Amino acid sequence: MALPNTMAAAVLTGHGGLDKLDYRTDVPVPRPQAGEVLIEVAASAINNTDINTRIGWYSKAVAAGTNAGGAAGFTEITDSDATWSGQALAFPRIQGADVCGRIVAVGEGVSPARIGERVLVRNMLRTYVAYRPFECWTFGSECDGGFAQFAVAPARETHAVNCDWSDAELAAIPCAYSTAENMLHRAGVGAERVLVTGASGGVGLAAVQLAKRRGAFVIAVCSPAKAEQVLAQGADQTIDRGTDLIETLGNNSVDAVFDIVGGSQVAQLLELLRPGGAYAVAGAIDGPYTEIDLRTVYLKDLRLLGCTFQDDEVFENLIKYIERNEIRPVVSATYPLAEIAQAQQDFLAKKHTGKLVLIPPPVSTAGPALETNTDINKTEVAP
Secondary structure, eight states: OOEESEEEEEEEOSSSSGGGEEEEEEEEOOOOOTTEEEEEEEEEEOOHHHHHHHHTTTSTTOOSOGGGTTTTOOSSOOGGGOSTTSSOOOSSEEOOSOOEEEEEEEOTTSOGGGTTOEEEEOSEEOGGGTTOTTOOEEBTTTBOOSSBSEEEEEGGGEEEOOOSOOHHHHHTSHHHHHHHHHHHHHHTOOSSEEEESSTTSHHHHHHHHHHHHTTOEEEEEEOGGGHHHHHHTTOSEEEETTOOHHHHHOTTOEEEEEESOOGGGHHHHHHHEEEEEEEEEOOOTTOSOOOOOHHHHHHTTOEEEEOOSOOHHHHHHHHHHHHTTOOOOOEEEEEEGGGHHHHHHHHHHTOSSSEEEEEOOOOOOOSSEEOSSSOOOOSSOOO
16 A cells, blocks of 8 residues: 555644644654554544643643533643643644554564554553553553554554454544453452443443443443433443432442542542442543542542553453454444544533544545655654
């Protein structure tokens, strides 16, 4: 395949509002270094981390939830800690933690036989930090990601997948499902009674499906309008968002809580847990600050699990679940990549269930072609 020299991409030019997303068609096609592959992107889903990174929500200067700055950004952020890793972001940056596509070129040391593979990229990359424990890069944050026609990724963390799913469905998996599976993995969930907050969103609905796959009784917190859809994805019981959880379920009534909402409800979530139970958190879209009673934590011997870093087996297991048809994401809508701002506005409105996915334009091979069989430098980011 002859590859073009330039591509379409949604380029983030700085922290801030939707105006910081610049859709361009003259971005240089990235080139794989040794150990990397070049992927023609077929689809890339939207995640909270994309918006949180754009608006600088990870900065400790921000006390509000994601939606407070989702469209316009925040004025009080400090750039030096405005990313999930606590390191300043390099601009311009192509975001997009999710990539489904096909390998079209390889760097030195990667077998050309991989060209043509349909693949997913692990979104929490370990290659660039030499596989050190509890360190990783997020695809689309510390390096360019999937909001483009092409992306480069480490060959070792680019997984071939064989299934009959659409590209949009596969693109819905990496970030949301690995986040959810990681929480379940860290908590060691089996046939237990669990509660999932934000259960109609990408990570929440993934947690419902994945917990049910493990044999759990799943209680899902969501809006009444989405309860039927959440039940259809495996929840055994739904509870309306904003309900008094203690009054409804009672103290010591669940074995594990999987929380992506955070905010003021955390104290109630801890009271719900039985002695020895696990509270796993991987998001705080309602706000990063909460007040808890530490007596609840130590007198009940609770496990509080912050879940970002992922063991290798987490993503590897997801590929197996896909190929065995044990899970299936819900894609509510797809958008052309050029409409990324509208897609993020719809994402923030939270009227959908599951995932919203961006589709880049078809690749044109008109004009000068990029050499595909040479060891050429990756732009902007070095291991």
